Amino acid sequence: MLHHVEINISDLNRSREFWGWLLTELGYHPYQEWDSGISWKQGATYLVFVQTEERFLSHPYHRRRTGLNHLAFHATSRQQVDDMASELKRKGIAVLYEDKYPNAGGPGHYAVFFEDPDRIKVELVAPDHE
Known part of the structure; x- marks a missing residue:
């Protein structure tokens, strides 16, 4: 069973709005929140979204690169x-x-x-x- 997944995001506020809506629709509930991140949980599994540090924002995410x-x-x-x-x-x-x-x-x-x-x-x- 998957314990958690942590994803770095470029804009915490935009991601909070998007993922909060989506995950709530899918039965997740808010789990943790701190200055640079937030998580939602369902059962034993949770998803964490963390604000990417400024120094790493110059290389945006792309799903065709190595990784997720x-x-x-x-x-x-x-x-x-x-x-x-x-x-x-x-x-x-x-x-x-x-x-x-x-x-x-x-x-x-x-x-x-x-x-x-x-x-x-x-x-x-x-x-x-x-």
């Missing part, structure tokens, strides 16, 4: 994926691969893909059994 490619979360249903896709659009957050939605991950893979404020790709995946 994306985070994928379990949805409770296809309806939750569809509701999330609608809410993302309402909030002005682009849905990636929209022309292939909801099967951009391949046949039988029902998901929505989008990016956080630092362009970290996020995926919400419906259960296989639907």
Whole structure:
């Protein structure tokens, strides 16, 4: 079981707004908060977001470089994926691969893909059994 993931972000306030909304929708609750970071927890696993130090901000994140490619979360249903896709659009957050939605991950893979404020790709995946 995964204990936690810590992600450095470029703007704590933007990330707090984005991730706070998303993780709350997915059943996480606020866990820790300090001057340069915040975390949300569900069960035994938590996600931590920490403000990148100024001296490291000149090299922005890109998922094609070595390191994290994306985070994928379990949805409770296809309806939750569809509701999330609608809410993302309402909030002005682009849905990636929209022309292939909801099967951009391949046949039988029902998901929505989008990016956080630092362009970290996020995926919400419906259960296989639907």
